[in-house]
Amino acid sequence: MTTLLLFLSLTSLFTSVFLLCMSTGMAVNNRVSVRSSLKKLDAYGRISALQEELARPFLDRVIIPVMRIFTKIGKRLTPAGYLENIRHRLELAGKAKDFDADRFLAFKGFCLIASGGLISLFVLFGGRSAAQVLLGAIFIVFCFFLPDLWLGRRMAKRQKAIRLALPDMLDLLTISVEAGLGFDAALHKVVKNTTGPLSEEFFRLLQEIQLGTSRSEAFRNLGRRTQVDELGSFILAMLQAEVFGISIGKVLRVQAKELRIKRQQRAEEMAQKAPVKIIFPLVICIFPAVLVVIMGPAVIQIYESILKSF
Numbered sequence: 335m336t337t338l339l340l341f342l343s344l345t346s347l348f349t350s351v352f353l354l355c356m357s358t359g360m361a362v363n364n365r366v367s368v369r370s371s372l373k374k375l376d377a378y379g380r381i382s383a384l385q386e387e388l389a390r391p392f393l394d395r396v397i398i399p400v401m402r403i404f405t406k407i408g409k410r411l412t413p414a415g416y417l418e419n420i421r422h423r424l425e426l427a428g429k430a431k432d433f434d435a436d437r438f439l440a441f442k443g444f445c446l447i448a449s450g451g452l453i454s455l456f457v458l459f460g461g462r463s464a465a466q467v468l469l470g471a472i473f474i475v476f477c478f479f480l481p482d483l484w485l486g487r488r489m490a491k492r493q494k495a496i497r498l499a500l501p502d503m504l505d506l507l508t509i510s511v512e513a514g515l516g517f518d519a520a521l522h523k524v525v526k527n528t529t530g531p532l533s534e535e536f537f538r539l540l541q542e543i544q545l546g547t548s549r550s551e552a553f554r555n556l557g558r559r560t561q562v563d564e565l566g567s568f569i570l571a572m573l574q575a576e577v578f579g580i581s582i583g584k585v586l587r588v589q590a591k592e593l594r595i596k597r598q599q600r601a602e603e604m605a606q607k608a609p610v611k612i613i614f615p616l617v618i619c620i621f622p623a624v625l626v627v628i629m630g631p632a633v634i635q636i637y638e639s640i641l642k643s644f
Contacts, residue, residue: 412439425559427488428531442481449477492531496562499532501597504568504590511583518543535560550576564593 420435453470460466503524510520518540525537535556542552553569560566568589575585 423485423489426492426561427485428492428534429485429488438481438485442478445477445480446474449474493560493562495530496532496535496560497564498597499528499530500562500564500568501590501593503528503532503536504586504593508583508586508590511586517582532565564596568593 417435417439420438421430424430424433424435424438453474457466457470506524506528507520510523511517515523521536522540525533525540538559539552539556542555543549547555550573553572557566557569571585571589572582574580575582
């Protein structure tokens with residue numbers, strides 16, 4: 335009996351020690367596995383973040399941060415009121431949504447620094463004469479004002495497109511109003527069936543009216559965003575019609591007729607300028623070639639006859 339009790343006690347002691355060791359080992363293993371899992375998750379997060387960063391376009395990863403540095407430098411060197419002027423010019427060019435004033439200043443700073451570095455390397459390795467330094471300075475100034483030239487060209491191109499599209503769009507607007515539609519409904523119909531910068535501006539006009547802006551204020555904003563003389567006269571006529579209660583259909587018909595006459599006069603003016611503009615390519619390019627073709631054989635014959643006489 336005593337032996338049996340001793341055996342049972344040793345067996346229970348061994349079992350308890352074994353279970354304790356197993357539980358301790360399992361806890362340690364669980365902690366190690368949890369730590370390794372956390373490390374793997376951390377490494378995975380770092381790898382995924384790195385892969386996500388590398389998956390971004392080169393423009394977002396490198397160019398835009400560099401452009402932000404140039405933007406800060408440009409803001410410090412920009413005189414007061416210049417940023418507002420750039421915003422207005424970008425709005426006139428139709429680039430205010432995707433090309434703000436800060437990015438434009440950064441682009442100007444990038445052109446200045448890049449051209450300065452390029453000219454410095456050229457002068458350093460190519461020579462240091464006064465003519466090369468002067469040409470390099472002219473090139474740097476040209477690169478600095480190159481974005482302004484691009485913006486001015488975009489402004490002129492957009493204003494020309496608005497000027498050319500205005501008569502046809504006013505004809506459509508006049509027909510829609512005379513068919514019985516209200517001005518806003520007729521303008522919505524015209525915007526829906528046309529494309530171009532003028533259609534975009536009229537769509538923005540409708541949005542401003544729908545958001546609660548008065549029609550007169552919306553028309554003034556339209557004139558400020560475009561600065562086209564023909565469109566300005568149309569806006570002035572619409573404002574006067576709204577103030578004095580004149581029929582919009584009559585105003586639209588008169589404005590459409592006037593714009594068609596102005597377009598015809600502009601075409602005649604351009605036709606009158608064509609002979610004057612064609613003189614310079616005629617004298618510089620065509621006339622010398624004609625002289626060579628006509629006078630060339632005669633000059634050769636005269637030269638050969640003079641050689642034979644001697």
